[in-house]
Amino acid sequence: MATDPPLVLDIDGTLTRPAGWGIDPRIFDPLHEWDAPVVIATGKAFPYPIALCHFLALPELVVAENGGIVYTGDAVSVTADRERAESVVESYRDAGYDLGWGPDDTVNRWRETELAISREQPLEPLREAATAHGLEVIDTGYAYHLKDPTVSKGEGVKTVAETVGIDLSTAVAVGDSINDVSTFEVVGRSFAVANADAAASEAADEVLEAAHADGTLAALERVRGGV
Known part of the structure; x- marks a missing residue:
């Protein structure tokens, strides 16, 4: 026991x-x-x-x-779908921003349900794009996580x-x-x-x-x- x-x-x-x-x-x-x-x-x-x-x-x-x-x-x-996060990232990139991890991006390579963005990247444009797609951004102190709020x-x-x-x-x-x-x-x-x-x-x-x-x-x- x-x-x-x-x-x-x-x-x-x-x-x-x-x-x-x-x-x-x-x-x-x-x-x-x-x-x-x-x-x-x-x-x-x-x-x-x-x-x-x-x-x-x-x-x-x-x-x-x-x-x-x-x-x-x-x-x-x-329990979540990465597809919406990909749509947010596409909008973020179209606005001229980047995820901040370089071309290989091993931070996100194996993610299935969310995406992570470097904290060195602009936060407010990311939040605006996330809100438009029904997602949220949380700052864990190590990265901005773009995730399903549910x-x-x-x-x-x-x-x-x-x-x-x-x-x-x-x-x-x-x-x-x-x-x-x-x-x-x-x-x-x-x-x-x-x-x-x-x-x-x-x-x-x-x-x-x-x-x-x-x-x-x-x-x-x-x-x-x-x-």
Whole structure:
């Protein structure tokens, strides 16, 4: 019987090094040894959290693309359509703007339900084009995500929980951005790391003193210790 609570974890800004780049290797052992389901809920494209679960040797319970793709270990659910996002990007490019990732654009190459735009690109023209096509733009601090407003990480987490039998009232979530707010709303306890944006900090039950993976590791120690 599991003694640890289920976890729902973001990646960027939450499992990354204190400087904000790359996965912090210190998270590998604690997550591999965690005695309860671990759900990875991220804005990244689907292959990234799957690869992370693979290298952590964790069951592949994944919410990707801000809820656009949900994987419960035996079935993939695609809850949004990239076609509308492509239409927005076409309008954005026609206005003279670019996604900002260069010709190969590995950021979006494997995305199926949304598109990400560099934060160095103009935001307001992107928002105007998104609104015209019934989409929204969220700023996660790492990119502008052009997405369907009807999907979210929180809804994806609920789908995973219902499918594999996780009691979300006992679950703990850690995140850093506005796209984690919907996750915080469906779990029993939530932490925002110290580098979190205002939306995540306000929505979390507690804001941690430490940033990035330092904060996440501190949260895991506390909940494992019953604090």
